[in-house]
Amino acid sequence: MRLEDKVAVISGGGTGIGAATATLFASEGATVVVTGRREEPLHAVAEATGGLAVAGDVVDPAHAGAVVAAAIDAFGRLDIVVGNAGVGLGGSAADVTDDDWRTTLDVNLTGAMRLVRAAMPALTEAKGSIVLVSSISGFVASSSSVAYVASKAGMIGLTKAIAVDSGPLGVRANALCPGWVRTQMGDDAMADLAHGQESTLDEAYARATALVPLRRAAEPSEVAACALFLASDAASYVHGTTLLVDGGGMAVDVASVAFDDGWEGAS
């Protein structure tokens, strides 16, 4: 039990990385408060983890305050915030719509800031920890993703800026940067990739990760394990940084890997 007596708020906690993080944290003794838009998966996670579900839209300016108040009301303290809520709306520099740009930035970046802002007094009291779930898209770009890439790069800057302010208060803040993860969001992207090619989801993931050194996408549980590390006292001197969870993708010039003798190809 590595998070005993800790209370954690996890945004986007109904599915994917957030749900896996809630499940792992609960199994380590934490009390989890999961937030998200859709009630059904949220309540399923809350029920399975013995935690609390607070449904709501991160775009609503009152949402973050309500979540933190609910956590404090129910459990009396707040130790960990995992800012994980995210959307991945497409759009290129030529055609991204104002609505998609605004929604992506509102959810991914502004939502994370508001949650941290609302939680900071309680985190300061608890000498707590913040983990924001950014992405390798915060470092490298992909096509037709201007809003998503900008939001995730923004989250890395946000994490550093939070860390400069929160460190002297005794609150650590770090960002996780996953590559492809087998979540609903990943599955949706793979469905786009597979479209018109009559390939399966597994084949699409294999194609998307063919040049990643570990040759696969992450499971949500593998990202959750990294969130656990960063949130825990094992990371007590890790602050203001980003942790890549990308199977080595960022280490390699992907365009060159097919020339590597050891490369087995996507087949």
Added chain:
Amino acid sequence: MSFDHAGTTAFVTGGGSGIGQAIALRLAHEGAAVAVADVRLDAAEATVAEISRDEGRAIAIELDVRVPAHAEAARNAALEAFGAVHSLVNNAGLVRMSALDDLDEDEWDLVLDTNLKGMYVVTKALAPAIGDAGGGAIVNMSTIEAEVVVSSAGHPQVHYNASKGGVRMLTKALAVELSHRRIRVNAVAPGPIATSFIPGGDLRSPEAWAFMSQRLLVDRVGEPEDVAAAVSFLLSDEASFITGAQLPVDGGWLTR
């Protein structure tokens, strides 16, 4: 928070003191059998004695990481004692401070050979054994000075900076190449850690703290145990999707 290393064997270079000793002690405490390698055998033996007091399993091995024959012999000793090696911590290293005008070739070679060539030598000797064990993980000791030159009060160290910049890229290259053998390779980049690593330097002195406190965001100097915890995480299966990464353990030094 602990990580599970039960049933594994770890090989730790520079395990006789400082960060390397803390890593060896932690991994042993978390269930690993540990081959404690150090250029000073008596230092390695002292670490082993401490592990034994904790009822852990460890052997001491004399190892100059610059010498391939030593590394191969050390690997054989570890395999003989424990049957397999799953984890490698390339921690052995040293620092010297000299201005370029005074930096002679011998000192340049000493620093580069120990800090950078030593990782190539030891990894080349150990990687086949880790592959034979079905894969595993390697952690290389980097530093925040792989990223920035810390202008530490007029003590230039271009050789140390260059060696650790090399470690940063060595880590990525090994991560890509050794992925074929199911071996993950990552680096940890400590900030100021209270050890006797810096000759004549005491990071706990008021003078040192006056300098460091302006840079740090966490209100203390790092301890070897802080680094050991990060190394333990990266070696564990909980970091199964992390390879080619460098994790700063620096109290926020690099953040601003």
